[in-house]
Every structure is written in structure tokens, then in C-alpha cells.
Amino acid sequence: MVVTGTIRTMGLPDDLLLRPAVEATRRIALSLLDEANAASARMDDPSDEEALHDFRVAVRRLRSLARAHERHLGDAIEKKRRDQFKELQKWTGGARDTEVQIEHLERLAKPIASVDAKAGIDSLRESLEATLAAASTRGVKKARKRFARLDQKLRDPLGHATVSLVTEDATYGAVLAGLAREHVATLADLLAAARSVDDQEPLHTARIATKRLRYLVEPARVSDARAIAIVKRCKRLQDVLGHIQDMHVFQATLKAAAAEAKPAHLPGVLALQEGTDAELERAFGELEAEFLGEQLDALVDSIEWFARALDGARQTETERKYLLEQLPPFLAKGEPVPGSGAKVSSKELRQGYLPGDKVRERLREVRKGRTVTRLRTIKGGSGLQRIEVEEEASAEVFDQMWPLTEGCRVHKRRYSVPDGALVWVVDEFLDRELVLAEVELPSPDVRPPIPTWMAPHLVRDVTGEDEYVNLNLAR
Numbered sequence: 001m002v003v004t005g006t007i008r009t010m011g012l013p014d015d016l017l018l019r020p021a022v023e024a025t026r027r028i029a030l031s032l033l034d035e036a037n038a039a040s041a042r043m044d045d046p047s048d049e050e051a052l053h054d055f056r057v058a059v060r061r062l063r064s065l066a067r068a069h070e071r072h073l074g075d076a077i078e079k080k081r082r083d084q085f086k087e088l089q090k091w092t093g094g095a096r097d098t099e100v101q102i103e104h105l106e107r108l109a110k111p112i113a114s115v116d117a118k119a120g121i122d123s124l125r126e127s128l129e130a131t132l133a134a135a136s137t138r139g140v141k142k143a144r145k146r147f148a149r150l151d152q153k154l155r156d157p158l159g160h161a162t163v164s165l166v167t168e169d170a171t172y173g174a175v176l177a178g179l180a181r182e183h184v185a186t187l188a189d190l191l192a193a194a195r196s197v198d199d200q201e202p203l204h205t206a207r208i209a210t211k212r213l214r215y216l217v218e219p220a221r222v223s224d225a226r227a228i229a230i231v232k233r234c235k236r237l238q239d240v241l242g243h244i245q246d247m248h249v250f251q252a253t254l255k256a257a258a259a260e261a262k263p264a265h266l267p268g269v270l271a272l273q274e275g276t277d278a279e280l281e282r283a284f285g286e287l288e289a290e291f292l293g294e295q296l297d298a299l300v301d302s303i304e305w306f307a308r309a310l311d312g313a314r315q316t317e318t319e320r321k322y323l324l325e326q327l328p329p330f331l332a333k334g335e336p337v338p339g340s341g342a343k344v345s346s347k348e349l350r351q352g353y354l355p356g357d358k359v360r361e362r363l364r365e366v367r368k369g370r371t372v373t374r375l376r377t378i379k380g381g382s383g384l385q386r387i388e389v390e391e392e393a394s395a396e397v398f399d400q401m402w403p404l405t406e407g408c409r410v411h412k413r414r415y416s417v418p419d420g421a422l423v424w425v426v427d428e429f430l431d432r433e434l435v436l437a438e439v440e441l442p443s444p445d446v447r448p449p450i451p452t453w454m455a456p457h458l459v460r461d462v463t464g465e466d467e468y469v470n471l472n473l474a475r
Contacts, residue, residue, distance in 0.1 A: 017173030024172030076157040091139035098132040108275040120268020177310035184303040197284035207241035324435040342418040352405025374398040
């Protein structure tokens with residue numbers, strides 16, 4: 001059975017890694033379009049200094065996603081559209097690069113006390129500001145108009161995903177595992193080739209490879225704690241490599257300025273060159289200490305650990321479920337996790353199942369604070385394998401369909417509790433005396449340690465007991 005579902009922008013679902021890759025990648029693309037749109041609107045505010053940067057990052061992530069997932073996005077983002085993303089980056093690149101150079105000039109100029117250097121620094125600042133004004137007028141305005149048209153053309157094809165409820169379409173997690181291994185192998189080769197700060201080409205290419213790896217893993221943060229640590233590590237590496245790249249670019253700017261400088265301006269340019277050279281050496285030292293040699297091996301190992309967990313979970317949702325005698329008191333009081341101080345999130349779920357045989361449609365209303373989301377989900381498959389197609393429903397449609405779920409409903413409050421690399425989900429049923437806890441695992445062979453906050457309330461492991469299957473609990 002093949003189902004075509006409509007995808008609207010609702011954020012990324014908690015089970016993103018278990019969704020079919022064709023659906024998950026479209027959800028990610030739509031969320032990035034939303035981010036780019038929001039950043040573009042902020043550029044109307046001249047005091048918002050980060051708007052252009054955020055716009056460029058969202059577009060860069062879209063381009064990276066389209067490049068990595070060309071097979072799964074299919075015609076939704078064809079080569080013509082990918083080339084247009086590249087053009088958007090090119091049109092806004094001059095303005096952003098000049099902004100960064102001005103920021104570095106201001107920082108490097110602060111410790112320079114020489115009066116003779118002031119004229120040259122002021123002259124270079126005026127030149128960069130003039131370049132920025134021209135680039136902002138031409139490229140940024142052009143890019144915003146083109147993006148608005150591109151956004152309109154992409155939303156409809158991205159908003160539809162066709163998946164099979166019978167065949168085993170590759171999950172996003174399984175695809176991500178393979179891509180993560182490929183990306184980190186490329187990055188490791190590039191970093192190994194960087195022997196000194198003068199190796200500009202491998203350092204520059206490694207910076208791009210780091211961004212691609214980070215952007216690839218980032219969407220997994222919604223459902224995999226390992227991804228959070230990897231993204232943080234990649235962000236630090238990206239910052240170090242980015243600073244080296246910025247200093248190389250600024251070196252070239254200063255070299256050109258020195259060649260054309262008036263005698264009165266030369267001392268300022270030379271003082272900035274000296275500061276830039278020192279920054280480069282310091283940044284490469286950080287790279288060696290934090291990311292080369294054994295540290296590089298550790299980064300590769302962390303990606304492999306992450307990928308193996310996704311391999312173990314491919315095509316299946318593997319979880320263990322436990323019966324608790326009561327809700328742990330700290331959850332009832334809205335307190336952080338004892339011991340770790342981690343923040344707990346909660347939401348109220350009201351869900352019901354429509355009559356069906358092989359395919360069941362689920363209605364779910366999610367309340368989190370003042371936000372209410374209503375979802376329709378078609379579920380298919382058997383055993384551990386689960387394929388879902390989900391879309392948002394209006395209040396009117398939800399209210400019309402809800403009576404059909406009579407006799408097959410559940411009402412509960414769900415708590416998400418971080419515990420090391422795992423996230424436990426505790427369901428407090430509001431329509432009966434029942435508390436269940438479950439945790440998603442990388443493979444069926446893994447038995448998680450029982451958290452200290454849960455142990456005093458544990459009755460037994462009920463994994464595999466039909467009585468505690470979600471659908472069977474509905475009444």
C-alpha cells in the first residue's frame with residue numbers, strides 16, 4: 001500500500017530517525033525554508049546585525065541537505081534549484097565577508113597604541129565600509145527577491161511525500177548512518193593533510209567538510225542525545241577552522257592594502273598584518289591541540305558510535321517499557337532531574353484510533369503550554385517495524401473526526417527525562433491509574449541501566465506484553 005501524505009511545517013518530530021528518509025528530508029527542508037524566511041524578514045531591521053548571517057546559514061544548510069540527500073529529495077529540489085542556492089550564497093557572500101573583516105579589524109586594532117597607525121587603520125575601515133554598503137545594496141536585495149520566488153516554487157513539491165506502508169523504505173536514521181561515516185572520513189583526510197598554518201587549501205576544504213558534517217547530524221538532535229555532543233564538537237572545530245580562514249582572507253586584504261597604501265597609512269596596515277600573523281599561529285595551535293592526532297581519532301570514533309546506534313535501529317523502533325507503581329515525585333513537582341539537574345519537558349496528549357484492519361489512523365491532540373497541535377497519523381507495518389505518515393489537522397477537522405474514536409482513546413501527560421546519552425519517556429495516564437516509562441535503544445540486545453530516580457518506583461519490565469501496547473491501552 002502506497003500513501004501520499006501532506007507535510008506542513010510543524011517542527012521536527014521526536015521519531016525523525018525512524019521516519020522514511022524521503023519524508024524526513026522533506027520535513028528538514030521545510031523547516032530550513034522557514035528559518036531562511038524568518039531571517040530574511042529580520043533584514044529589514046538595520047539594528048539586527050545577525051540577520052544576514054542567519055539567512056546565509058539557513059540557505060547553506062538547505063544546499064548541504066540537497067547535496068547529501070539528492071536521492072531522497074528527488075525532483076523536490078532538482079539541480080536547477082541547488083544551483084540557485086549557490087547563487088544566493090554568492091550574492092550575499094560579499095556583504096557577509098566584508099562584515100566579518102570589519103569585525104576583525106576592530107578587534108585587532110584595539111591593542112595597537114601607535115598614533116602613527118591610526119590613519120592607516122581608519123583608511124582601511126572606511127574602504128571596507130564602502131565595500132559593505134555597495135555589496136548590501138546590490139547582492140543582498142537581489143538575493144532576498146530571488147529567495148522569495150524560490151521558496152514559493154519549493155514548498156509544494158517538498159510538502160508531499162509518497163511512502164509505502166508495505167515495503168521497507170529506508171529510514172532516515174539508516175541513511176544518516178552511512179552519510180555520517182562518509183562525511184567524517186572525508187574530514188579526517190583533509191585534517192591529516194594540514195601540516196601547518198600555510199596549508200590553506202586543505203584547511204579551507206576541511207572547514208567546509210566540517211560544516212557539512214555538522215549540518216548532516218543536526219536534525220538528529222531531536223531524538224538522539226549522541227547527536228548533541230557531535231554537533232557541539234563540530235561547531236567548535238568549525239569555529240577554529242573558520243577563524244583560520246578569516247585570518248587568511250584578511251591577510252590577503254592587508255597585502256593588497258599595503259601595496260596601494262600612502263606612506264602615512266602604511267604603519268597602520270603593517271600593525272594589523274602583525275596582529276593577523278599572530279592570530280593565525282594561535283588558531284593553528286588550538287587546532288593541533290584539540291582536533292589533530294589522537295583528538296581526530298576520538299572525533300571519528302564518536303561518529304562511528306553514533307552510526308552504529310543508527311544501524312542497530314534501522315527499519316525498527318527498539319524500545320524497552322517498564323511499569324511504575326507511581327509517578328516519580330520530582331516529575332509531579334516540575335523539578336529538574338535529581339543528581340544531574342537536567343531540565344524535564346512535558347506535554348499533554350489526547351489521542352484516539354479510528355476503526356481499521358491493516359492500517360490504523362490515529363488522531364492526536366498535543367498541548368504544550370499554550371500551544372495546541374492536532375495531528376492525523378496513518379500507521380502501518382507489523383512487529384517492530386513502523387512506518388508513519390503524519391500531517392497537521394485543523395481544529396474543525398479534528399473535532400469532526402474525534403467522535404469516530406469513541407471506545408479507543410488514551411489521555412496522558414508525557415514527560416521527557418534526559419539521562420546521560422538516553423532520554424526516558426514517562427507517561428502518566430490521566431484516565432486511569434497507570435504510569436509507564438520507556439526508552440528507545442540502539443538495538444534489541446541493549447538493556448539500559450535503570451536510572452536512580454526511577455528505581456524506587458519500578459514494578460517490572462513489561463516490554464513485549466500486549467497489555468501495555470499503546471493501541472491495546474486505548475479504551
